[in-house]
Amino acid sequence: MPALPGSSTQTSVHSWIHSQTEHSSRANNMDLRTLAVLTILLGTICYSEEKPVSLSYRCPCRYFESNVAKSNIKHLRILSTTNCSLQIVARLKHSGKQICLDPKIKWIQEYLDKALNKKVKT
Structure with a gap:
């Protein structure tokens, strides 16, 4: 039997879709933060591979x-x-x-x- 508009089944599906969208958005923000931190760390490591200041001068x-x-x-x-x-x-x-x-x-x-x-x- 098909669910009627406004029924609890339709509401729960809508809630589930909304929660998945929110979760996906949070995951994307987390991925961007992780990417930013990794980029900074790699930049620091690459920079520190240069000769130490005392040797270069x-x-x-x-x-x-x-x-x-x-x-x-x-x-x-x-x-x-x-x-x-x-x-x-x-x-x-x-x-x-x-x-x-x-x-x-x-x-x-x-x-x-x-x-x-x-x-x-x-």
């Missing part, structure tokens, strides 16, 4: 060589950062080894003076 030259002949140098790299004083990294011709040169070496100072004067003229 460490100066490349901790020790300086001062008894290196100019003829033994294959090429020079001059590094200057806000955290480090003038750093001069040289690659040796024969061994290929990289060393840090003391910026107070006379031929280094002459080289730097020439390089700076050349930049001023251009």
Whole structure:
């Protein structure tokens, strides 16, 4: 026998549908919150995989060589950062080894003076 409009069967079905819709809405909100929290956590983990601040700002030259002949140098790299004083990294011709040169070496100072004067003229 079909239920009449306004009968208890129709009301209970309507209540059940309404409760399921509410439950689904709460579940969607929960899923969005969970997704947001996971995104933040993953972002934090990815960011923390970077080098620690103390390592990323460490100066490349901790020790300086001062008894290196100019003829033994294959090429020079001059590094200057806000955290480090003038750093001069040289690659040796024969061994290929990289060393840090003391910026107070006379031929280094002459080289730097020439390089700076050349930049001023251009």
